[in-house]
Amino acid sequence: xxxxxxxxxxxxxxxxxxxxxxxxxxxxxxxxxxxxxxxxxxxxxxxxxxxxxxxxxxxxxxxxxxxxxxxxxxxxxxxxxxxxxxxxxxxxxxxxxxxxxxxxxxxxxxxxxxxxxxxxxxxxxxxxxxxxxxxxxxxxxxxxxxxxxxxxxxxxxxxxxxxxxxxxxxxxxxxxxxxxxxxxxxxxxxxxxxxxxxxxxxxxxxxxxxxxxxxxxxxxxxxxxxxxxxxxxxxxxxxxxxxxxxxxxxxxxxxxxxxxxxxxxxxxxxxxxxxxxxxxxxxxxxxxxxxxxxxxxxxxxxxxxxxxxxxxxxxxxxxxx
Numbered sequence: 001x002x003x004x005x006x007x008x009x010x011x012x013x014x015x016x017x018x019x020x021x022x023x024x025x026x027x028x029x030x031x032x033x034x035x036x037x038x039x040x041x042x043x044x045x046x047x048x049x050x051x052x053x054x055x056x057x058x059x060x061x062x063x064x065x066x067x068x069x070x071x072x073x074x075x076x077x078x079x080x081x082x083x084x085x086x087x088x089x090x091x092x093x094x095x096x097x098x099x100x101x102x103x104x105x106x107x108x109x110x111x112x113x114x115x116x117x118x119x120x121x122x123x124x125x126x127x128x129x130x131x132x133x134x135x136x137x138x139x140x141x142x143x144x145x146x147x148x149x150x151x152x153x154x155x156x157x158x159x160x161x162x163x164x165x166x167x168x169x170x171x172x173x174x175x176x177x178x179x180x181x182x183x184x185x186x187x188x189x190x191x192x193x194x195x196x197x198x199x200x201x202x203x204x205x206x207x208x209x210x211x212x213x214x215x216x217x218x219x220x221x222x223x224x225x226x227x228x229x230x231x232x233x234x235x236x237x238x239x240x241x242x243x244x245x246x247x248x249x250x251x252x253x254x255x256x257x258x259x260x261x262x263x264x265x266x267x268x269x270x271x272x273x274x275x276x277x278x279x280x281x282x283x284x285x286x287x288x289x290x291x292x293x294x295x296x297x298x299x300x301x302x303x304x305x306x307x308x309x310x311x312x313x314x315x316x317x318x319x320x321x
Contacts (some may be wrong), residue, residue, distance in 0.1 A: 002180045004143050004215045004247075006062060006096040007116035013061055013096050015183065015215045015247050020271045021238075021262050022062060022248035024098055024119075024217065025055035028089060029066035037069040040081060045088050056093045058253040059262075059281075064121060065089055065110075066100035074102075079109040086110050098145075098250075104132045111140045119143050121250075122185065125150030125164040134175045143181040144172075145217060154187055156194070158204045161186055162211075169212055180215070183248065184208050188218045190225040191233070197223065198237070202244040209245035220251035220258075231257050239265040 004015040015022045028051050030037035036047050055063055067082035068074060082101055090097060099110045100121040107120055122145035123133040137144045146168040148154075148161035155161055165184045172182055186204045189197035201218070208216055223237045224230035234251070238261040241249070253259055263281060266272035 002213050004180055006119050008094050008096045009115035010094045020266045021242055023060050023253050024250045025060035025063045025253050026250045027051040027055055030069045040069050052089045052092050055253050059259050060253040062096045064098040064100045064250055075105055078103045078106040082106045082110050083113055090115055108136055121145045122147050125167050130171050134172055138175045138177055145183050145185055147185045148187050158200045162207050183215045183217050185217050188222040191223050192226040205244040205246050215247040217248040220249040231255050234258050235261040238262055
């Protein structure tokens with residue numbers, strides 16, 4: 001059984017088909033958040049601290065950390081800021097982290113100070129990126145997210161996206177990186193623009209699981225981009241992708257409707273043994289005013305946020321605020 005191991009200094013998490021769904025909190029990301037970007041540039045990390053603590057309290061299994069505050073000279077500005085942000089976050093929480101950057105120098109700088117075994121987010125099928133990122137993953141013995149696009153861009157043909165994923169897995173093997181350390185992002189398209197985007201990703205996930213036997217992730221909210229009441233779409237999407245074989249997602253764990261869908265899928269998928277996490281979270285459940293569901297207790301980490309730099313650089317759609 002494929003198992004991708006990530007770790008903080010004190011906690012190990014296993015991503016796998018027989019494990020609870022891994023929720024990667026997306027909020028520590030200035031992409032599309034002008035206020036957060038301005039704060040980080042000024043050296044103000046109050047929102048970063050708040051987002052880190054809130055996401056873990058809401059049930060995030062991991063946290064994605066991105067410091068892409070500007071597209072102007074990112075090779076100069078991003079490495080130092082990413083290191084600073086990473087050190088603050090790993091000093092606050094004990095969950096594993098995902099190092100999220102399109103700047104190779106920033107990834108390497110962050111890997112030098114990261115504790116445990118972080119996830120590198122990400123590499124694409126572009127030859128230049130493969131040659132830059134894979135040696136770092138081998139050197140530091142860390143897993144990596146493989147995004148299914150290359151020099152030709154994002155194909156609307158899921159067979160092409162599968163071929164790109166296979167290429168990355170095979171290229172990684174040339175560096176001695178095992179397939180269990182490759183977490184493939186099949187690229188979720190907005191359902192409002194591409195009517196069969198859901199069916200495409202379900203079929204692609206099954207192939208990735210059965211043929212490549214790799215773990216998978218995505219920017220969850222890409223599916224609902226451009227639609228009203230996005231969280232309803234996202235919540236419906238979660239158990240369907242889990243059923244098709246997805247093992248993690250970058251999403252907002254502070255959205256109760258979406259986290260409820262994750263926990264329910266874990267129960268129904270048999271990865272929440274004895275329904276213990278569900279019971280612990282919802283045993284004191286009371287309907288909120290207006291009939292909305294609510295849990296009166298904070299959710300334990302159960303392995304859940306903002307899809308940031310990767311979606312932006314892959315062109316796969318925006319996220320909700």
